[in-house]
Amino acid sequence: MKLTIIGGGGFRVPQIFEALAAEGDHARVTELCLYDSAPERLEIIRTVLAQLAEITAKPPRVTLARTLDDAVKAADFIFSAMRIGGAEGRIIDERVALNLGVLGQETIGPGGLAYAIRTLPHARHLAERVAALAPDAWVINFTNPAGMVTEAMRAILGDRVVGICDTPIGLMRRAVHAVGSTPELVDFDYVGLNHLGWLRRISVDGHDRLPLLLKSDEALGQIEEARLLGFDWIRAMGAIPNEYLYYYYFEREATERIRSSIETRGEFLRRQQSSFYSDAHQHADSALALWNKTKHDRESSYMAESRAEEDRSNRQDADVDGGGYQTVALNLMTSLVQGRSTRMILNVANRGNVPELPDEAVIEVPCTVDANGIRPQNVAKVEGEMLGLMQQVKSVEQLTIAASLHRDPALAWRAIAAHPLVDSVSVARRLLDTYRAEIPGVAAAFD
Template sequence: MPTTDRLQLTILGGGGFRVPLVYGALLGEDSPIGRVVLHDVDHGRLAAIRRVLAAQAGSVPNPPVVEATTDLTEALTGADFVFSAIRVEGLAGRVVDERVALGEGVLGQETTGAGGVAYGLRTVPVATAIARRIALVAPSAWVINFTNPAGLVTEAMAGHLGDRVIGICDSPSALARRVVRALGDPAAARIEYAGLNHLGWLTGVRLGSENLLPRLLGDDGGVASFEEGRLFGAARLRELGAVPNEYLHYYYDTEETVRAELKAPETRGEFLLRQQEECYREMASDDPLRAWQAALRQRDATYMALEGLGERDDAEGGGYERIALALMMAIARDEPADLILNVRNRGTIAELDDDAVVEVPCRADSAGAHPYPGAVLPSHGVELVRRIKATERAVLTAAAEQSRAVAVRAMASHPLVDSVPVARRLIDGYVSRLPSLSYLR
């Protein structure tokens, strides 16, 4: 267990737009972090984010010291925690993910469908190299992975870091908060949730031996009071007997979603690329924090809107930074916390092998994250989870073997592609436009 005397947090992707969310969470009195080292390959973005963090610290007494470097080994040296939030080829790469897929009439979302496979193929080699470097330079560090596709990347890094890498995502925790709030915020309620990252279901809200979820699903007004209820509808939720993660919309309503994206004037990636280019320019002004905050509000309000879901009226500003802080507090100070995390399965979900990274409720403490036993997938979700895990494994194999043929197999195996000819054209398109995929032969 690390001591709490000025612990060091290294943030990989330290010039990223959401870094101020993490730093803001560290400004509270209880934060165990005394030093933050930002690492990025882009000097300009690092400088812009440092300006925002300095403004955030303002008059806060004894804020964490911030340093920045483009040297990975320097950044990792002395790290107690490593927060990984990289984006290989940046938002321009995401635009390619989306546009190549839509050109074939299939979904190009960054973690789901063809776009998610392409993102994984270019990210896994980089994440694996980073994991090897961490194992050499900072073997006692705990790695918190937010790099997407989060479950796949966490599994790739776990091959070198074991249980010292833990994946986080704000989506299932936000879902749980909304459902519990719709039930009237019962004290000591225990959440039952199972699946993979961006592919899970909330199956129960336990208060003692009673599952409160059926009561909520039977109440049309209660279902309409939270985002996923409005997205999926009360009838569908009652049929499922569970509340899906919002990303299941891409599987349940695929044709509708693709049609909406094809009609949209720009993809989500194009919107974010345009917005961030403007925002980083404005960060050079006298008020970089205000420029960043304005862009964040717009980003949150339009989350998933370009996929045809409309603007969110209950956006909660992310939330992953609170999960990251709670996880660091649990490890650094042995303050146990119940969190939904991406960890190795170890028998938790019966349908998957022990090394598969799954997204399930865990108890976090000084020894890491421990999944609660017996997470249960809804019967209607079992085959989908198996297929997506098989796709993830094929991506890992393609990256390890640098095999274009296996990459095609991975793409074709995804249920939202499900075609070898389409998969072959997709891989050809991605390789021709993404230099990071030139390793595929």
């Protein structure tokens, strides 16, 4: 079985390799094909994988593709893990917004929209090549902003593309542990969009344990999302939000913390990963050790701007244990190939699940996956401020997709202005104009 990774020189690719090469009865990949627009990074990652192959149980054969078409041909699964514009683009996404007094974050707010505008043309091109060369392949999308990218690719590939994110899975893992159960024994209700969702029920033996969980400081203390957003707010909502909702609920605090930090998250990752790639190039024999150290620092500092100063370097081990998106992807592949039924939270078409949203809108809900494909679970009715936020953000996403498809800057301006974290039409115009001036990929999207 051939698995292709588009963005194969990315830092997190060795995590996928580790999952594929581990013992177990998961789906076996015989060829891992890597494609990347940065060949020097691709070579470094191949060196890391070669060193991992020496210490893992069942490593797949690694190949490098010279062209996108070569990468896609004969693939059974394709992981889309692109970062159009690289770290430099992310930094501009963040800084342009911050300089105008608006939240600067990779996927939330105008930075996420700028990222989408320059990424969507490439995502559609990938989908077109898959449709032409590997129509039976499954495309698993990691590329951010994952909801918008998946929705745009679905217009070409339909149900053969699905988006995944490890943040809701991490939330579920922590909540299951907090109620003293195991994943196979719980039933749950989760609904939202990518990087915007809520756990609203977690049942064991038919009894919803969420109300008791919310009453217990000890239990909430085991859940990173509750520590981030505050016990009182979690209890007031009666639900546990995805951690990215911190940026919506605490916009002022988040913006101030990011602005007062020495560097943005993008600047931190550029410094950290540039150092890794440079050091690994010069000291190839130590590439794996350098990667492991960099990975630990990266995971420990995740969403540091959302934590109090004294907690920023003290993320609990349980918050990063249990596997990330590579584990979600491997479980998804295994269920599709082997038919073993699995339930996981995925980005899929709405199709009436949330009646107030368009049928084609991509939402994030629990799904059952087996050899017959992916079937979304019907979720409880979404109401009140949760529904309002979902509708507003989804309208922004669909305006952005339309702006990209039609190369229409007026639609892009409307999308930015409609975002709940942008409070002025004139600021929205300045954001768009500055992104077009400073990021070539954004400018090219409207040429």
